[in-house]
Amino acid sequence: MTSRKREIAWIVLAVAGVVLTVLALNRFWRRVDRGTIQRRFWNPVYDRLATWYDAVDWLTFNTTHRLRLPVLRHLPPPGSRVLEIGFGSGKLHAQLAGQYQMAGLDLAPGMQRLTQRRLSARGLPSDLRTGSVYAIPWPDASFDAVLSTFAFSAFPDADAAMDEMIRVVKPGGKVIIVDAGESEDGNLVARWLANLWELLGDYMRDEVPLMEARGLQVKREEYGPWNCIHVVVGTRPSWG
Numbered sequence: 001m002t003s004r005k006r007e008i009a010w011i012v013l014a015v016a017g018v019v020l021t022v023l024a025l026n027r028f029w030r031r032v033d034r035g036t037i038q039r040r041f042w043n044p045v046y047d048r049l050a051t052w053y054d055a056v057d058w059l060t061f062n063t064t065h066r067l068r069l070p071v072l073r074h075l076p077p078p079g080s081r082v083l084e085i086g087f088g089s090g091k092l093h094a095q096l097a098g099q100y101q102m103a104g105l106d107l108a109p110g111m112q113r114l115t116q117r118r119l120s121a122r123g124l125p126s127d128l129r130t131g132s133v134y135a136i137p138w139p140d141a142s143f144d145a146v147l148s149t150f151a152f153s154a155f156p157d158a159d160a161a162m163d164e165m166i167r168v169v170k171p172g173g174k175v176i177i178v179d180a181g182e183s184e185d186g187n188l189v190a191r192w193l194a195n196l197w198e199l200l201g202d203y204m205r206d207e208v209p210l211m212e213a214r215g216l217q218v219k220r221e222e223y224g225p226w227n228c229i230h231v232v233v234g235t236r237p238s239w240g
């Protein structure tokens with residue numbers, strides 16, 4: 001074998017080795033329960049690194065914040081009672097607090113402190129609480145709308161989370177969810193990005209069947225780069 005051919009053989013072997021290693025790691029990693037990744041990694045990160053999470057909007061020139069804004073089109077009239085689940089660092093929450101009677105629930109005390117500071121600095125009212133979507137600390141039918149942006153994909157038990165979110169919405173009220181996921185046009189970039197989020201511990205879901213199974217009237221819109229973000233709006237029937 002000439003030295004040129006040997007060189008090419010080594011390169012082919014090295015590339016094959018890297019590909020096989022990545023595939024093996026991917027297989028191993030997919031066996032790790034995503035609930036464990038959320039509990040052991042993301043929940044402490046949201047709590048302790050809330051300020052860093054806040055910096056993401058700044059680092060992305062506010063692109064991440066703009067991706068939350070389609071919720072605004074679906075909200076009930078100003079003055080209505082609105083609950084935000086998983087409000088994070090509170091940028092959307094502060095934007096809404098001037099117009100709506102806001103309440104918020106987040107698992108991370110660090111996020112609550114940050115959001116409270118943001119609200120207090122502007123003199124905005126909101127009933128913020130630390131707690132889990134699986135046990136929302138408000139009575140049935142308390143809100144005209146319950147919204148959540150980029151948080152539903154962090155909840156391991158989608159059925160329990162959806163049941164609770166619907167429980168606290170008034171008949172005729174709305175559940176509004178913004179999150180990332182695959183696109184209905186099947187484009188490969190959105191699929192690849194969804195794959196990446198799943199490797200990081202998120203759950204890429206279609207919330208439409210979850211809402212329809214609970215009797216909500218549902219509409220879904222996609223937007224953002226490669227249509228990889230969606231907003232799903234479920235309206236609770238006025239009689240139930």
Ligand SMILES: C[S@@+](CC[C@H](N)C(=O)[O-])C[C@H]1O[C@@H](n2cnc3c(N)ncnc32)[C@H](O)[C@@H]1O
Nearest residue numbers: 046086087088106107108111132133149150151
């Ligand atoms: C990816 S961040 C999204 C934050 C913000 N809504 C946004 O648009 O950037 C997910 C948020 O959900 C919160 N969270 C995670 N699990 C939760 C749970 N079981 N109940 C309530 N909030 C939860 C986290 O603390 C975090 O603030």
